[in-house]
Amino acid sequence: xxxxxxxxxxxxxxxxxxxxxxxxxxxxxxxxxxxxxxxxxxxxxxxxxxxxxxxxxxxxxxxxxxxxxxxxxxxxxxxxxxxxxxxxxxxxxxxxxxxxxxxxxxxxxxxxxxxxxxxxxxxxxxxxxxxxxxxxxxxxxxxxxxxxxxxxxxxxxxxxxxxxxxxxxxxxxxxxxxxxxxxxxxxxxxxxxxxxxxxxxxxxxxxxxxxxxxxxxxxxxxxxxxxxxxxxxxxxxxxxxxxxxxxxxxxxxxxxxxxxxxxxxxxxxxxxxxxxxxxxxxxxxxxxxxxxxxxxxxxxxxxxxxxxxxxxxxxxxxxxxxxxxxxxxxxxxxxxxxxxxxxxxxxxxxxxxxxxxxxxxxxxxxxxxxxxxxxxxxxxxxxxxxxxxxxxxxxxxxxxxxxxxxxxxxxx
Ligand SMILES: Cc1ncc(COP(=O)(O)O)c(C=O)c1O
Numbered sequence: 510x511x512x513x514x515x516x517x518x519x520x521x522x523x524x525x526x527x528x529x530x531x532x533x534x535x536x537x538x539x540x541x542x543x544x545x546x547x548x549x550x551x552x553x554x555x556x557x558x559x560x561x562x563x564x565x566x567x568x569x570x571x572x573x574x575x576x577x578x579x580x581x582x583x584x585x586x587x588x589x590x591x592x593x594x595x596x597x598x599x600x601x602x603x604x605x606x607x608x609x610x611x612x613x614x615x616x617x618x619x620x621x622x623x624x625x626x627x628x629x630x631x632x633x634x635x636x637x638x639x640x641x642x643x644x645x646x647x648x649x650x651x652x653x654x655x656x657x658x659x660x661x662x663x664x665x666x667x668x669x670x671x672x673x674x675x676x677x678x679x680x681x682x683x684x685x686x687x688x689x690x691x692x693x694x695x696x697x698x699x700x701x702x703x704x705x706x707x708x709x710x711x712x713x714x715x716x717x718x719x720x721x722x723x724x725x726x727x728x729x730x731x732x733x734x735x736x737x738x739x740x741x742x743x744x745x746x747x748x749x750x751x752x753x754x755x756x757x758x759x760x761x762x763x764x765x766x767x768x769x770x771x772x773x774x775x776x777x778x779x780x781x782x783x784x785x786x787x788x789x790x791x792x793x794x795x796x797x798x799x800x801x802x803x804x805x806x807x808x809x810x811x812x813x814x815x816x817x818x819x820x821x822x823x824x825x826x827x828x829x830x831x832x833x834x835x836x837x838x839x840x841x842x843x844x845x846x847x848x849x850x851x852x853x854x855x856x857x858x859x860x861x862x863x864x865x866x867x868x869x870x871x872x873x874x875x876x877x878x879x880x881x882x883x884x885x886x887x888x889x890x891x892x893x894x895x896x897x898x899x900x901x902x903x904x905x906x907x908x909x910x911x912x913x914x915x916x917x918x919x920x921x
Contacts, residue, residue, distance in 0.1 A: 524651050532643070532870040536855075546896040548865040551691060551839055552887040557807050558754045559798065566793035570786065578789045584777045585769075586613025586761070587788035593795055594747070594761055602737040612769050614776065615783045617721060617748040617760035621648045623775045624717060624744060627768070628681045629654050636674050636683040638666055640871035640880070642691045642719065645684055654681070656873040661693060663833055665701025668708060675712040682715040682744075687735060688723035689838025692871045692882035696836060699732055706738035716743040721751050721760075722838040724804050727812035729836050736763060744768060749791065751839070752804060757787055811839065814885040814893065821894045825901030827908060839886040842868070845879040846908060852878065857903050863896045 518526075536549050570578050585591070591611040598606050614620040621644070629635070631653035637646070639658035649656065657678065659670040666685065674680060685705070687697040697705070709716050718735045736745035748760035762772060776782070818841060819834060829846040845851060851867035858864065868880025885893070 524653075527653075528651055529647065532866070536864050536866070544862060545859070546863045546888060546892050548863070548883040548885070548888060548896075550887060551884055553751055553755065553807070553839075554810060554886055557803075557810060558756075559794065559803060562798050563754075563790060563794055566797065567786075567790045569797075570789045570793050574789065578786045580785065582782050582785040584773050584782045585609075586611070586783065587785065587792060590759075590788050590792045590795075591761075593792065594763075598734075598763070601731060602734055604737045604740065606763055607766070610763055610766060610769055612762045612764075612772055612776065613783050613788060614760045614762055615758045615780065616750055616755070617719060617746040618644055618648065619776075619779075619783075620746045620760055620762045620772075621645055621717075621719070622651075623762075623772050623779070624682070625649055625652045626775050627771055628715075633681045634678045635681050636671065637873055638685055638690065639873070640692055640868060640877075641684065641873065642686060643870055645719065646871075646873050649684070658873055659683075661690070661695055663695060665695075665697030666705060668701070668704045671705065672708050675708055675714055680712070680714045682717050683709065684717045684719065685735070686719045686722075688720055688732075689725065689835055689840070691722070691838070692840055692866070692868065693833075693842040694835030694838050694840040695833065695842070696729075696732070702733060702735055702738060706735055706743075709742055710739055714742070718743050718745045720746060721748045724752050725808055725811060725839065726837040727808055727815065727835075741765060752800070752807070753791070753794070757791055759783060759787060759791055808837070811886050814888070814890065815841075817890050817893050818883065818885045818897065821897035822901075825898045827901070827905050829908060830904065839884050841883040841885065843881045843883060845881070845904070847879060849879040849904075849907065851881040854881070854900075854903060854907060857907070858900055861896075861899050861903070863900060865900075 588608060590613060591608040594611050595606040595608045598604060614623065625648055629649065629652035632655060634655045634657060635649060636657045636659060638661045646656070657674050659674065660667040665687070671683065675683070687702060689696055705716070716735050716739065720734065734745060736743040745763040746760065747763070749757055750760065762769070764772070815835060822830070822832070831844045832841050835841060852869065855865065855867050866882045868882060869876035869878050871882065
């Protein structure tokens with residue numbers, strides 16, 4: 510029998526058939542092929558990547574310890590790196606974490622996949638914030654859960670809805686991004702964190718606390734992690750992607766020893782271990798250079814870009830467009846007038862060489878069409894203002910088009 514494209518399709522699993530390509534990846538691919546100004550991706554600014562320092566670290570590791578660094582290793586990860594991560598939490602969150610409770614993963618995206626494998630059978634219920642990270646919706650959806658959603662306000666997730674859902678259902682976990690959330694840029698306040706921890710403590714479920722942006726802070730104090738408030742029922746995910754460079758593909762999971770053991774077996778079956786060489790190079794970098802100074806440089810540049818985006822939106826966008834000012838992270842979340850369709854704006858702005866992500870892609874169900882996510886970390890300052898002025902004109906034109914210019918009512 511010869512296999513054609515259509516017969517191959519019938520061989521694919523149900524899981525593969527239902528996974529959708531990420532809308533963001535698709536438009537980024539389109540942007541990569543041309544000279545677009547992109548507010549679309551969640552990309553760090555590449556000039557901040559410490560390439561010279563990492564080159565020196567790679568040289569040191571390969572020259573001094575190459576035979577070992579290039580060998581297979583254990584699944585849990587490079588122990589000095591795990592210890593470094595545990596000690597940093599102790600300093601910052603005042604909570605002791607045994608390095609054995611740290612599992613190194615290939616980015617936090619792999620952690621999401623391993624957690625899905627650990628907890629989800631088809632039809633299981635989980636809770637997500639509304640809206641939430643597209644990569645998590647995409648990842649969880651492979652395992653066919655029923656996704657319940659809680660609204661996200663400026664203070665944090667809606668506590669009443671969370672309480673109701675955790676009481677009534679058999680919820681496997683509540684997935685949350687408490688710091689400068691992707692896509693909304695919102696940060697949960699201290700009282701919201703305490704309330705979330707108290708609600709989950711009364712139920713038999715877990716919090717999956719995804720924290721890639723917590724260290725990219727512009728204003729305000731560091732707040733306690735949900736993990737520090739409820740360690741037994743929280744699985745905390747971290748990553749070096751936004752702190753140092755996503756190409757390293759190094760993240761981690763913090764959880765109870767029992768959960769780490771289970772996740773380790775699943776990771777073993779998946780990829781044996783994350784790159785041993787990269788873990789050693791990263792550890793060398795972390796112990797030879799000043800991470801805090803580097804993070805300050807990252808936060809300073811992003812905070813400057815946030816301000817430029819803010820000023821441009823104030824100057825060029827109509828008042829119907831509203832947003833909260835993010836105090837860290839990489840995103841503004843915009844809400845347009847009620848009838849506005851952000852996807853239509855994208856169609857028009859692409860013709861002007863500008864892209865962003867319409868908000869509808871970030872909802873697990875019942876998408877909201879008058880929202881959009883704008884990234885400010887990856888666009889050079891001079892291009893930002895000009896492009897936002899162009900977008901402001903497009904929005905105003907679309908708004909005028911939404912309303913009939915001549916009011917005429919047929920007589921009864
Ligand atoms: C909320 C959130 N979680 C996880 C990830 C994946 O990050 P990593 O590069 O560590 O896999 C991202 C990436 O943008 C993200 O925004």
